[in-house]
Amino acid sequence: MSQLSFASLHIRPDLLTNLSSLGYDTMTPIQAQGLPYILKGHDVIAQGKTGSGKTAAFGLGLLERLNSERYEIQSLVLCPTRELADQVAQEIRKLARTIGNIKVLTLCGGVPFKPQADSLEYGAHIIVGTPGRIKDHLSKETLKLTSVNTLVLDEADRMLEMGFQSALDAIVAQVPAQRQTLLLSATFPDKIKNIAKQTMNNPVTVEVESKHDNTSITQYFYEVASDEDRFTALRLLLSGLNPESVVVFCNTKREAQHITDKLIEEGFSALDLTGDLEQRDRDQTLVQFANKSISILIATDVAARGLDIDNLDAVINYELAHDAESHLHRIGRTGRAGSKGIAYSLFSVKDGYKMTQLEDYFEQSFQAGALPSLSNLDKPVRKALMATLQIGGGKKQKVRAGDILGALTGEHGIQSKQVGKIQIFDNWAYVAVSRDIVQTAIKKIDAGKIKGRSFRVRLIGK
Numbered sequence: 001m002s003q004l005s006f007a008s009l010h011i012r013p014d015l016l017t018n019l020s021s022l023g024y025d026t027m028t029p030i031q032a033q034g035l036p037y038i039l040k041g042h043d044v045i046a047q048g049k050t051g052s053g054k055t056a057a058f059g060l061g062l063l064e065r066l067n068s069e070r071y072e073i074q075s076l077v078l079c080p081t082r083e084l085a086d087q088v089a090q091e092i093r094k095l096a097r098t099i100g101n102i103k104v105l106t107l108c109g110g111v112p113f114k115p116q117a118d119s120l121e122y123g124a125h126i127i128v129g130t131p132g133r134i135k136d137h138l139s140k141e142t143l144k145l146t147s148v149n150t151l152v153l154d155e156a157d158r159m160l161e162m163g164f165q166s167a168l169d170a171i172v173a174q175v176p177a178q179r180q181t182l183l184l185s186a187t188f189p190d191k192i193k194n195i196a197k198q199t200m201n202n203p204v205t206v207e208v209e210s211k212h213d214n215t216s217i218t219q220y221f222y223e224v225a226s227d228e229d230r231f232t233a234l235r236l237l238l239s240g241l242n243p244e245s246v247v248v249f250c251n252t253k254r255e256a257q258h259i260t261d262k263l264i265e266e267g268f269s270a271l272d273l274t275g276d277l278e279q280r281d282r283d284q285t286l287v288q289f290a291n292k293s294i295s296i297l298i299a300t301d302v303a304a305r306g307l308d309i310d311n312l313d314a315v316i317n318y319e320l321a322h323d324a325e326s327h328l329h330r331i332g333r334t335g336r337a338g339s340k341g342i343a344y345s346l347f348s349v350k351d352g353y354k355m356t357q358l359e360d361y362f363e364q365s366f367q368a369g370a371l372p373s374l375s376n377l378d379k380p381v382r383k384a385l386m387a388t389l390q391i392g393g394g395k396k397q398k399v400r401a402g403d404i405l406g407a408l409t410g411e412h413g414i415q416s417k418q419v420g421k422i423q424i425f426d427n428w429a430y431v432a433v434s435r436d437i438v439q440t441a442i443k444k445i446d447a448g449k450i451k452g453r454s455f456r457v458r459l460i461g462k
Helices: 013-021 029-039 054-065 082-095 113-121 131-139 156-161 165-172 190-199 227-241 253-265 279-290 324-331 349-362 374-378 401-409 435-447
Strands: 044-047 075-078 104-107 126-129 150-153 180-185 204-207 217-223 246-249 270-273 296-299 314-317 341-347 386-391 419-424 429-434 457-460
Touching: 013 054, 013 082, 029 044, 029 054, 029 204, 044 054, 054 075, 054 082, 054 150, 054 180, 075 082, 075 131, 075 165, 082 104, 082 126, 104 113, 104 131, 113 131, 126 131, 131 165, 150 190, 156 165, 156 180, 156 190, 165 190, 180 190, 217 349, 227 246, 227 253, 227 314, 227 341, 227 374, 253 270, 253 296, 270 279, 279 386, 279 419, 279 457, 314 324, 324 341, 324 349, 341 349, 386 435, 401 419, 401 429, 401 435, 429 435, 435 457
Parallel strands: 044 180, 044 204, 075 126, 075 150, 104 126, 150 180, 217 341, 246 296, 246 314, 270 296, 314 341
Antiparallel strands: 386 429, 386 457, 419 429
């Protein structure tokens, strides 16, 4: 039996059966190195690039230790953003689906506090949340961590960069000292070393390649002379790439909003993702991007943390990041889980020191390339092929993806190939449909029923 096989591990048979059904047969390097220590109960520091499989590694560890008959919080997973917390919770639920009766509760800001408190009254096995909201629940005594045996700090470097140090200290103080602590990070700055020293007991360090090399992500750099030239360069890259899905990074909210407005004026399908967005608007922006209803997402670093989009064509750095580690996180949005990725970066003469930092960090020399021909500006702008519909029913109304698909494709309905990604939230759902049959899809849902009920439906975006 291969040492890279999950079957080589001493984990419960129902977990192995589920892993096989999910197609998880071979471990990634970080799983192969880290899981044996995690399963033995060691504190573990796992350092690896985005998309290396860290979530499944700690998810399997905490599920192996979990006693589903004890209806109390046994594991706490802390994440820097709501989006990452949602992704982690979803992955844990997927890994736990053969165990049965496992309650995973997500506690994040940006949503009402009281419904979360009400859910906590009924208990949970696993809590996944952001430090600020977890601290709020602890201070109001709606959350008790006295039975936690596994503490996970996911993307710990991002949490510290976002100013969560005091919240982390307050939370850790209320978790039993006799516990397993797992710390996961793409980078390992001094702040991470300090928090590891404060919270962990003789941790084992597992490290896999944390820098994306040119076999996974190919990087291209282009020099620009002015802000006007910078936007022209962006237009040329977008016209030449003709992307279905690309993230453009800016350093400020103002710049991101400005670039978004200019791209929309030029006919591009674009939305911005900045810290000024209300949570509902942020959710809808990310849904539209994931659904391929918009092609270009213009984001700041903080706003894009936790962003996990499949099949991203490329990342474009409209401006170079402030440091090499932030650049690594940006380009890590593409080339995930072993796939190939492309990153384009624009720089000017004043960015010389940043270029030197990047070359030192990646241990390679970067040369400025030639931008696509100006004739590309005459090419027609690619329009998003999909559009997103919002349906006024979700998990709490027992709506499932299959129910929505059936409502759309039933008698005299649209074809299943015209239906894209379906995402279910607590009280609403989103479904992507081909843009040319939007009105037909709306009429189909309006005229029919889902779960025997009528739900409102509307087009979001344009």
